[in-house]
Amino acid sequence: MPELDDIIRKCTESLEDPNMPTVRAWKEAHPDRKVIGHFQVYFPEEIIEAGGWLPVKVLGGGNIVEVRQADAHIASFVCSIIRTSLEMGFNGNLSFLEGLITHPICDGARNVAGLWGRNFPDQLAHILYLPQNANSKGALQFLVDEYRRLIRELEARGFGPLTSDALRRSLGVFNENRRLMRELYRIKRETPWQLPLSEVYVLVRMAGMMSREEHNRLLRRVLELVPERQGRKQDKLRVVFEGGFCEQPPLDMLRALEENCYVVDDDFMIGLRWITSDVPEEGDPLHNLARAYLEQSTYSPVQHDQRKPKEEMLLERIRHSKADACIVSAAKMCEPGLDEQVVYIKTLEAEKIPYLVTEFEEKETVFENFRMQVETFVESIMFD
């Protein structure tokens, strides 16, 4: 098997193992350090890594984790990612965590810190409060203060002490990481036959479960190997997929999608790619990191920013990636995602951009209906 295929196979295996073998291996290699979980969407992982701990993205158990206990603790009309994340606390999948840090991205998620704290009292169950009024003159200072507060909270559990130099180094590592991820996205956009959606997705997602230096090594090697790939351009529709900012659809759904079209841009794991350009390493690093969250960032349905009307941002994404069409999706029971769908659809209609609206749930196992919808959609455009 070519090396690149082998790398992707291994990555796929480890992200389909809910016990997160990469994290467990890190913990074994660093027995004196700790692992901090953070829930979707954005989290300043730079801070955690600068202190020598490992940040791990907690994003549910997909269709692999069976919910046995969590449902008894959560109302029936709450999305799956919250259920399976809690379940992974109960069933031991996340036993390596020192704590879970969340942000009230939505009405369900604002309850997670309470659910976690009640059921896992030994862990730090904490909210990092990212400012939700990105346009206020007070937002930046508040975020800097909030980062400082988080550091104090962690220091009480043995974290740090954190130096500015360590944080600067961490910013550098993450800047490189985002550059490499942007490069993967460039390839997917320009020559998607070389690196399809599901593979880019798997590679990006690994960032949430290993140290960034290690992830950088992985991506560097992948980028060296990509040119060797013998891909051939096919006559496929170019689409943008919108709706993957929080709960993640199963890999098989992405595969069903890419069989029928090139997904040239998307918002999967957008939190890992939230900051869109390098964070300055000179100056006050904490301040720079906070500033980047507000000023050098992309968009999602869970942030209101007057400078970034989301429908405009979506159109920009479609134009920039030269997509022919858009797939507007949302997770079942996801209030912000489903609300946002409405304006996306109206805008795409007004702009005469073909679109397909669909809903998914991470725990689905059967995608025949989805595949058929996509096929029909593609046919309706290609044979128009």
Added chain:
Amino acid sequence: MPLYSAGVDVGSTQTKAVVLDKQGTIIGRALTDTGASVMGAAQTAFSAAVADAGLKESDVDYVIGTGYGRYKVTFGRTQVTEISCHARGAKYLFPGTRTVVDIGGQDTKAIRVGADGQVEDFSMNDKCAAGTGRFLGGAAAALEIPLSELGELALKGSNPVKISTTCTVFAETEIVSWLARGKQVEDILAGVHLAIAQRTMNLLTRVGIEPEVTFTGGVTRNRGMVTMLERLTGHKLNVSEDSHFMGAIGAGLFAMDKAMGLDTTPVVAPPASA
């Protein structure tokens, strides 16, 4: 002067009636499909149970209705919810009962019962019928297998498929697509039973499982379901030939209290011979 009471449990799919004597012995039983006429089904079941007991309707001193159609038991004197009745019936047949799980046609309930038989807490499925008897009916229809054979077949499945949907309607679609993918019927059925058992576990977790656990309702006759639930709960389940009648038995016991002039709803001691 002999006293007789009756309980009539009008469920969404079937109506059950029992007649009890003063000692609490079940002396008559009847079962009928509820169908379109709830009132008619209640009357039919009651008449048949009285006949089964060898009595006349006028011999019965007190009748209590329970189940969804309890307010349609117009010949009854009062109504009690099936939650109280299943708890009462289960405690009566199995005095060690502390947890009751009832899987009915459109409802699944978990009930925690106190030491002296009172309902301490209960939890029921949400409006959607996934995880109830109806879910099995849907599977039977999709696979074209008689309902009574599902459980045995499910026990033969060694690699249960994952039924992910929470909706009964979509579950049928999912079953069909598993078939299309060449999965064994046994594995699909094992998956269906496991899905129901897991939904039931959620309800049980909400009230807390304490042994002994008594299983009631129509699905008790499905051996696959019993096994699956025993596996997930980690407890042996009490199941009786009369489990299907549990609601009606509870109602009959409450009715006997009333016939004997007891003002509250205390627990009747189990029959000495049982």
Added chain:
Amino acid sequence: MSEANTQQPDIIGRARADGQRIIRDWFEELMKAENNNEPTCYVFVIAGVGEILNAFGIHMFFPEIGALQSAVRKQSLDYINLAEDYGFSPDVCGYVKADVGFHLSGMKHPMGQIPKPKLVIAPNLCNTYVKWAEIWERWYNVPVFVLDIPGMRGTGWYREPNSEDFQADVRYVKAQLEEIIELCEKVTGKKFKMDWLAEAEHQVNIMGEAWAKTINLNQNVPAPFNAMADGLTYLGMVNILRGKVEGAKYFTDLLEETEEKVRLGIGALPNEKYRLVFSGTACYPKFRRFTDLFESWGAAFTHSDYLGYAGGALSNGISYDTSRPLDSLAEQLVYTTQRAASNMFFSEDQFAQWFKEWKADGVVYHAVKSCRTVSTGMADNRLNLIRKHNIPCLMIESDLVDPRVWSEAQIKNRIDAFFESLESRRAREGKAS
């Protein structure tokens, strides 16, 4: 009717009658606003900053109250259907959809014609407020101000007002309040005067104190008011009149009336048999039926968390320092937000305390599909209340405004079974004593 009722002094029933009149007047004022070229701000019942808006004389429209009124008047389903036809999912908040349908049908509310917003202030104690406000932002091209008030950061996370963490939150909130004031100046053309705010806060201090005392009077047996039905009227008043002289008067009158009821032994129910604490929101399309299902068992709602968070967290009173109005407003917003009761953080202990103080027999949780903010953690909270405090609890599920989610047979079944278990609990306790 009991004898006391035949000789009721005039003040009994005053709060209810006044409340109905004030709601009607409020809608009438709103109807005139657009013609008089007076600006209306859309705000929400949690952290509505009525102090500032009333100081400027800006009309306030509460879309939640509009939506629930449409449900009580059996109009919400039509609106919801319109919104779903427009593209909204069956699984999103019914309040949002009832409002969308209402806007799509020309803003003719059963209570009157509602003006378009000139300004929107969306606090984010419920994230859906922001998604909701974004709809008007697009439709009406109006400024949407997200008033971001950081809340609790974890279980048991309380910060005293002089702490560094607390002050960081206050700075952020104060900066936003200044921005809101600038916006209001732009919208009204008036120059803000700090005295206006001080006066509004003075009125809220009086209102809050009387409101908190009224709530506490419901610890009496029988409970003088129904925390659900009457409570809804009072909550409407808290929101509409916040910062106005009429608000202080309404609640001073209410306190007087409630004290009188207690003195005369007049209960909300003629024969109170059970007392319950309620968690969650009501089911407005079935509002009367919902209450009946409990009252038919002789059960009165004596307290609820809704009285707190849906009324701008005034249920424990408030004490603004009117000598430094803006700082004080920021501090109080941060303070009440951190302490607002919900099902998020260890609130089972709060409920256990209410259970005891309001002499309750049980706690009723009503999870509503439309409101994940209050409903997500309810089941967990309930489990802990039972395990830690052995308090009888009932959980029912329906919705705020969507009558399709209401399942009469299932809900009645649960309620009846709950009371059967309370009855047998009582019978046993009676026998034991």
